[in-house]
Amino acid sequence: xxxxxxxxxxxxxxxxxxxxxxxxxxxxxxxxxxxxxxxxxxxxxxxxxxxxxxxxxxxxxxxxxxxxxxxxxxxxxxxxxxxxxxxxxxxx
Amino acid sequence: xxxxxxxxxxxxxxxxxxxxxxxxxxxxxxxxxxxxxxxxxxxxxxxxxxxxxxxxxxxxxxxxxxxxxxxxxxxxxxxxxxxxxxxxxxxxxxxxxxxxxxxxxxxxxxxxxxxxxxxxxxxxxxxxxxxxxxxxxxxxxxxxxxxxxxxxxxxxxxxxxxxxxxxxxxxxxxxxxxxxxxxxxxxxxxxxxxxxxxxxxxxxxxxxxxxxxxxxxxxxxxxxxxxxxxxxxxxxxxxxxxxxxxxxxxxxxxxxxxxxxxxxxxxxxxxxxxxxxxxxxxxxxxxxxxxxxxxxxxx
Numbered sequence: 001x002x003x004x005x006x007x008x009x010x011x012x013x014x015x016x017x018x019x020x021x022x023x024x025x026x027x028x029x030x031x032x033x034x035x036x037x038x039x040x041x042x043x044x045x046x047x048x049x050x051x052x053x054x055x056x057x058x059x060x061x062x063x064x065x066x067x068x069x070x071x072x073x074x075x076x077x078x079x080x081x082x083x084x085x086x087x088x089x090x091x092x
Numbered sequence: 093x094x095x096x097x098x099x100x101x102x103x104x105x106x107x108x109x110x111x112x113x114x115x116x117x118x119x120x121x122x123x124x125x126x127x128x129x130x131x132x133x134x135x136x137x138x139x140x141x142x143x144x145x146x147x148x149x150x151x152x153x154x155x156x157x158x159x160x161x162x163x164x165x166x167x168x169x170x171x172x173x174x175x176x177x178x179x180x181x182x183x184x185x186x187x188x189x190x191x192x193x194x195x196x197x198x199x200x201x202x203x204x205x206x207x208x209x210x211x212x213x214x215x216x217x218x219x220x221x222x223x224x225x226x227x228x229x230x231x232x233x234x235x236x237x238x239x240x241x242x243x244x245x246x247x248x249x250x251x252x253x254x255x256x257x258x259x260x261x262x263x264x265x266x267x268x269x270x271x272x273x274x275x276x277x278x279x280x281x282x283x284x285x286x287x288x289x290x291x292x293x294x295x296x297x298x299x300x301x302x303x304x305x306x307x308x309x310x311x312x313x314x315x316x317x318x319x320x321x322x323x324x325x326x327x328x329x330x331x332x333x334x335x336x337x338x339x340x341x342x343x344x345x346x347x348x349x350x351x352x353x354x355x356x357x358x359x360x361x362x363x364x365x366x367x368x369x370x371x372x373x374x375x376x377x378x379x380x381x382x383x384x385x386x387x388x389x390x391x
Binding site: 050056069077 | 156169171176179180181182183184185186187191192193194195196200202205207209
């Protein structure tokens with residue numbers, strides 16, 4: 001099971017797009033060979049969680065499992081870069 | 093003897109080659125040292141530039157661990173370098189030239205930031221140099237421009253509506269109104285009353301704006317009802333209401349330049365004209381019912 005947590009600020013168009021982009025990549029690249037759990041955290045509502053994960057910018061996604069922990073931030077529309085940043089393998 | 097002299101010649105030749113080689117190596121070593129010095133100079137210069145840069149700059153290695161934070165970035169994040177260095181910042185993903193992100197500055201501030209990223213060699217390690225520019229002011233300016241454009245469009249629309257209303261008001265008396273009341277317009281028949289009504293309507297517009305801005309309560313509806321009664325007394329029709337609205341709106345917007353206020357008058361004006369029409373309709377309906385009740389024969 002892949003455990004990924006995504007941090008955003010409110011429901012801005014940028015946040016919504018980042019969530020959609022990441023979900024699309026996870027659906028196409030992860031779901032086919034295993035399930036994943038994507039947790040969306042609004043740092044305005046849950047600052048403690050953001051502090052625990054040392055989040056200092058958004059949108060940021062952090063992969064907790066499988067280890068090693070990996071973190072990406074910025075634009076999530078590029079499949080290769082997202083997979084590379086989260087240390088995930090691309091499905092050919 | 094011959095062999096000995098050949099050996100000597102060979103030795104001299106080899107010695108010459110060796111000396112030349114030594115000279116070349118010495119030259120090469122000097123060049124190497126010069127190159128090394130240049131590299132150090134460039135590195136030092138780059139670090140000074142990065143250090144003094146007004147943009148926030150962070151260097152992270154390929155694992156996303158922070159290696160360097162310049163003072164501008166420390167200011168942007170409201171965090172000290174020692175808090176950030178060694179921490180997992182993350183792998184920066186930039187689409188095209190730059191990507192917008194939100195930075196959590198200090199405890200609760202959020203700063204709109206433009207992020208750029210380039211791959212560099214940092215102290216012998218492959219890394220990303222991330223530059224961060226606070227674009228809060230730019231975003232505010234963009235928003236202000238967008239709002240100004242929207243206001244401009246609204247004012248244009250309002251002017252068009254006003255122009256249509258003027259045309260409507262100047263058009264010849266409609267058959268229906270003329271037949272209903274058999275009179276000319278209020279402005280023609282009672283110009284003083286018309287002026288008073290325009291002034292009263294204008295005051296109500298101001299009160300409506302005040303109500304909206306300062307959250308105070310004025311009895312605008314009641315005063316519009318009273319105005320409708322006056323209009324009814326003079327047997328005014330919808331065209332007269334439009335005339336009053338148009339004249340008051342024109343007068344109010346003529347004196348002001350601010351698009352925002354013009355928009356506010358226009359918005360409030362439309363609500364008021366509709367309400368006044370409604371009151372006038374109610375007035376005539378009540379009169380009609382009263383008259384029919386009064387005139388209906390008893391059975």
